[in-house]
Amino acid sequence: MSKSCKNEGCGSGAGCGGAHAATEELDPQVEEATRREFMCVIAGCAAALGVSGCSEITHTSFFQKRFRELGPEERASIVADLEKEFSEKFGKPVTISTQPAREDVQFGYALDISRCIGCRRCVYACVKENNQSRDPQVHWIRVLEMDKEKGIDLAHANAYYDAETVPRPGHFYLPVACQQCDQPSCVKSCPVGATWKEPDGIVVIDYDWCIGCRCCMSACPYGARHFNWTDPSVPAEEINPKMHYLGNRPRMKGVVEKCTFCVQRTREGRYPACVEVCPVGARKFGNLSDPNSEIRYILEHKRVFVLKNELNTRPRFFYFYGL
Amino acid sequence: MKASTALALALTSLFVCACGGSDEREEGWGSSAQAAIAPVKEEIEVPPPPFSEGIFPCSDCHDPTLPVNTKRRQLSMAHQEIDLKHDVEHRWCLDCHSATDRDKLHLASGELIDFTESYKLCGQCHGDKYRDWRAGVHGRRSGNWDGHKTYLLCVNCHNAHSPAFKPLQPKPPPTRPHGGDQ
Numbered sequence: 453m454s455k456s457c458k459n460e461g462c463g464s465g466a467g468c469g470g471a472h473a474a475t476e477e478l479d480p481q482v483e484e485a486t487r488r489e490f491m492c493v494i495a496g497c498a499a500a501l502g503v504s505g506c507s508e509i510t511h512t513s514f515f516q517k518r519f520r521e522l523g524p525e526e527r528a529s530i531v532a533d534l535e536k537e538f539s540e541k542f543g544k545p546v547t548i549s550t551q552p553a554r555e556d557v558q559f560g561y562a563l564d565i566s567r568c569i570g571c572r573r574c575v576y577a578c579v580k581e582n583n584q585s586r587d588p589q590v591h592w593i594r595v596l597e598m599d600k601e602k603g604i605d606l607a608h609a610n611a612y613y614d615a616e617t618v619p620r621p622g623h624f625y626l627p628v629a630c631q632q633c634d635q636p637s638c639v640k641s642c643p644v645g646a647t648w649k650e651p652d653g654i655v656v657i658d659y660d661w662c663i664g665c666r667c668c669m670s671a672c673p674y675g676a677r678h679f680n681w682t683d684p685s686v687p688a689e690e691i692n693p694k695m696h697y698l699g700n701r702p703r704m705k706g707v708v709e710k711c712t713f714c715v716q717r718t719r720e721g722r723y724p725a726c727v728e729v730c731p732v733g734a735r736k737f738g739n740l741s742d743p744n745s746e747i748r749y750i751l752e753h754k755r756v757f758v759l760k761n762e763l764n765t766r767p768r769f770f771y772f773y774g775l
Numbered sequence: 776m777k778a779s780t781a782l783a784l785a786l787t788s789l790f791v792c793a794c795g796g797s798d799e800r801e802e803g804w805g806s807s808a809q810a811a812i813a814p815v816k817e818e819i820e821v822p823p824p825p826f827s828e829g830i831f832p833c834s835d836c837h838d839p840t841l842p843v844n845t846k847r848r849q850l851s852m853a854h855q856e857i858d859l860k861h862d863v864e865h866r867w868c869l870d871c872h873s874a875t876d877r878d879k880l881h882l883a884s885g886e887l888i889d890f891t892e893s894y895k896l897c898g899q900c901h902g903d904k905y906r907d908w909r910a911g912v913h914g915r916r917s918g919n920w921d922g923h924k925t926y927l928l929c930v931n932c933h934n935a936h937s938p939a940f941k942p943l944q945p946k947p948p949p950t951r952p953h954g955g956d957q
Contacts, residue, residue: 557921564912569940569942569943570945571943571944571945571946572945572946572947572948573946575946575949576946589949589950591949594949611948611949612948612949612951613945613948614945614947614948615945616944617942617943617944617945618942618943618944618945619942718920721919721920721921721922722918722919722920723916723917723918723919723920723924727916727917728915728916728917730915731915731932731943732915732932732940733913733914733915733916733927733932736911736912737920738911738920739920739921745920746910746911746912746916746920749910749911749912750912753910753912754912774907774912774913
């Protein structure tokens with residue numbers, strides 16, 4: 453609800469704010485002030501006119517700063533409000549963590565394409581863990597089927613394969629999700645700074661700050677970002693109540709979402725859901741800063757590659773041949 | 776001139792020798808040598824082996840007081856359902872299962888091991904996989920990337936009698952954009 457209102461505000465802002473464009477570009481602070489002033493005016497007008505759609509918005513949620521600018525008290529109060537809202541909505545106690553990155557940790561992921569059989573267990577474990585919309589369907593992981601004879605050929609890969617059993621003869625499988633790039637083009641393309649790279653390498657999105665322009669989606673060379681065209685739906689009985697503010701908390705219509713390396717699990721030291729569910733053990737995860745980690749062993753001993761290396765996005769998601 | 780070349784050669788070969796015994800190999804040999812002196816009890820947490828229901832302990836049927844027929848033969852009284860597809864030319868039950876202690880497996884050395892340590896037995900032939908498994912690269916783990924984790928045993932994924940990984944039914948494909956009308 454608040455999201456659709458914010459979008460309306462920004463949408464008209466783009467048109468009305470044309471006269472300020474030059475100053476806005478020069479000084480981000482001015483831009484910020486202008487945006488905020490504009491929002492105040494809009495909100496004031498809306499309140500005066502009694503716009504029915506905005507009646508549920510509280511002043512706090514509407515004028516909430518971006519996540520990175522929030523102080524500990526503001527965060528706590530916002531999280532408490534959200535927990536209350538979601539607990540009521542889904543009928544079970546919901547917790548929302550804001551646990552920050554650990555200093556000594558740089559996350560990395562590796563996937564053994566000599567083992568993956570394309571069973572899509574990871575896709576659905578991810579949906580469940582991260583509260584992705586069931587209808588319309590949002591999948592953070594896409595498993596691409598490719599021809600063994602042709603090798604890795606993204607242009608002709610098939611994500612819609614169906615079969616009695618997998619692997620299908622003559623094919624291999626390449627699951628693709630967010631590559632958590634060290635130089636993420638999505639982050640550079642975001643006009644409002646709603647997405648950024650955390651100190652442990654996870655690229656996250658502030659859903660409350662995202663304006664839904666989808667620039668990040670067109671900038672991502674991996675098709676890893678997904679847009680909520682309508683209100684996402686997750687059945688209350690299937691909701692995962694253990695959430696992270698920057699991760700699997702329910703999203704709203706008009707925002708972009710993507711894989712966060714299961715930030716709600718991995719910041720607590722656990723493996724991501726897709727790693728634990730993979731029946732062939734093709735998925736590996738760990739701390740790149742720890743020389744004894746599984747991920748370091750793979751990087752040092754196996755034949756490793758990244759997708760679209762030539763783009764210099766420097767993914768933290770590696771593919772390797774374990775055989 | 777000649778002497779200096781010889782010296783350089785000798786130095787180079789010394790250097791090569793030193794590098795040849797790289798840390799990996801030294802570690803490998805070193806640890807096994809140590810293990811031979813004082814066996815270190817490893818703490819690898821594994822789930823229970825996937826026994827068929829009611830099949831363990833084996834000694835419930837295999838009475839330890841009875842003599843064991845160690846001759847390779849077609850089984851006719853029990854276990855006929857086992858279709859051995861694991862180097863069948865060279866393998867038979869008692870190559871892995873102990874004839875003296877029916878509830879144990881045995882290594883090539885004769886050392887008896889529990890079923891929860893079956894990875895040691897598999898590792899005797901599949902050394903490369905065993906090494907990767909212990910490093911966390913082959914096989915499946917759950918728990919914490921940064922602490923306590925559970926390894927699945929080889930036999931949790933590979934039937935010891937027919938080890939090839941069996942094909943699985945895939946989960947449904949994603950819906951196509953625009954409601955699947957493409």
